[in-house]
Amino acid sequence: MKSKTLLRLALTALLSLSGAVNVLAEDGPAKQLFGAEKLPSLGAPQSTGFYAKGCLAGGVALPVDGRTWQVMRLSRNRNWGHPRMIALLERLSRDAAAKDGWAGLLVGDISQPRGGPMLTGHASHQVGLDADIWLTPMPKRPFTKDEREKVEAKSMLKGDTLYVDPDKWTPAHAALLKRAAGYDEVERIFVHPGIKKKLCETVQGDRSWMAKIRPYWGHFYHFHVRMKCQPGSPSCKPQEPIGTGDGCDKSLAWWFTDEPWRKAPEPTKPVKPKIMMLSDLPKLCAQILDAPGPQSIDQVTYGAGADTSGSDVPAIVPDQPEAVPVPKQRVKSK
Incomplete structure (x- = not known):
C-alpha cells in the first residue's frame, strides 16, 4: 500500500523536524493513520486489543437513516463498527420504538472505519x-445533513448540578436504558452519575440489569453502550467482569463528593503529551491498517435496516473527519 507508506514517511519527517518523537519509517501517530482511513478493511470482522488501545478489521457501517434511528455528526465518519454492534443498535432501535415508547435512536460515534x-x-x-x-x-422527520452537524443533544441535568432535571427525565429514558442493559452481549453502559442516582431512586422491581449501568464523567446528554468481546476476535481484550449488585451503594455516593471533580494540580514542569504511535497498538493493527479495502463506497457493507427515503443525506459520508470540539473532562480509565 504505497500511499499509506508515503503518509507514514511524511508524518515521521514532520515529527522528527519538530523534535516531538523519534519513530521508525513505518511507524507514526496512530490517530493520524487511522483517522485518515475512509473505508474499512476487507475480510472477517475482528476486534483487536482493548477498547482504548486497539483496532477493527472487517467493519460495517450503520446506515445514516433507518425507520427507527438516525446517525448524527456525519462529518466524523464514525458510524462504523463490528457487525454485531451494528446489529445490536438496529435491534435496540426497533425494540425501544415498539415496546418502550422511544421514538427512535439518535446515534453518535461508534468507531472509525478501521477503528483505532x-x-x-x-x-x-x-x-x-x-x-x-x-x-x-429521534424526531418524526429525518434531519438534514446540516442539522446533523448543528443540532445539540439535550443535557438531562438540572442547570450546573449533578442531579437529573425531573422536567426532562421520563419513564421512557429509564425503559431505554433497561432495554439496552438487558441484552446479553452488552457488557457495560456508561451514564452520568446523576442519571445512575435517578435510576437508583426510581426503579422498582427487578434491578439486576442496573449492575451494567456505570457512572462516569460526562454522559449527561448521551449514554455509552459497550459490547463484550465477540466470537471470532481472539485478540480482543475484555474488561474485568462487573459485580452483581445494583451499584446504588458507596461507590455511587463517591461521585457526589468533591473528590471526583477536584482539578488535578498543575505540574511543576512542562509535560509533553504522550502520542500513541502505531507501534503502541497490538501488532495486528499495522496489518489491518495496510489491508486492502473496498475499491469504492459502493462496495461497503451496511447494516440490514437502511431507509433513506425522504432524506437528503447520502448513505455514508466518507469525508475526512473534522476537528469537533468536545467538553473537557477528567481523564480516567474506565
Whole structure:
C-alpha cells in the first residue's frame, strides 16, 4: 500500500523536524493513520486489543437513516463498527420504538472505519464495540445533513448540578436504558452519575440489569453502550467482569463528593503529551491498517435496516473527519 507508506514517511519527517518523537519509517501517530482511513478493511470482522488501545478489521457501517434511528455528526465518519454492534443498535432501535415508547435512536460515534485512536474526542471506541446514543429521542422527520452537524443533544441535568432535571427525565429514558442493559452481549453502559442516582431512586422491581449501568464523567446528554468481546476476535481484550449488585451503594455516593471533580494540580514542569504511535497498538493493527479495502463506497457493507427515503443525506459520508470540539473532562480509565 504505497500511499499509506508515503503518509507514514511524511508524518515521521514532520515529527522528527519538530523534535516531538523519534519513530521508525513505518511507524507514526496512530490517530493520524487511522483517522485518515475512509473505508474499512476487507475480510472477517475482528476486534483487536482493548477498547482504548486497539483496532477493527472487517467493519460495517450503520446506515445514516433507518425507520427507527438516525446517525448524527456525519462529518466524523464514525458510524462504523463490528457487525454485531451494528446489529445490536438496529435491534435496540426497533425494540425501544415498539415496546418502550422511544421514538427512535439518535446515534453518535461508534468507531472509525478501521477503528483505532480518533483524531478528536474519545479515548475508547477503538475496536468497534462502543457506541454513543443520545438521550434525546429521534424526531418524526429525518434531519438534514446540516442539522446533523448543528443540532445539540439535550443535557438531562438540572442547570450546573449533578442531579437529573425531573422536567426532562421520563419513564421512557429509564425503559431505554433497561432495554439496552438487558441484552446479553452488552457488557457495560456508561451514564452520568446523576442519571445512575435517578435510576437508583426510581426503579422498582427487578434491578439486576442496573449492575451494567456505570457512572462516569460526562454522559449527561448521551449514554455509552459497550459490547463484550465477540466470537471470532481472539485478540480482543475484555474488561474485568462487573459485580452483581445494583451499584446504588458507596461507590455511587463517591461521585457526589468533591473528590471526583477536584482539578488535578498543575505540574511543576512542562509535560509533553504522550502520542500513541502505531507501534503502541497490538501488532495486528499495522496489518489491518495496510489491508486492502473496498475499491469504492459502493462496495461497503451496511447494516440490514437502511431507509433513506425522504432524506437528503447520502448513505455514508466518507469525508475526512473534522476537528469537533468536545467538553473537557477528567481523564480516567474506565
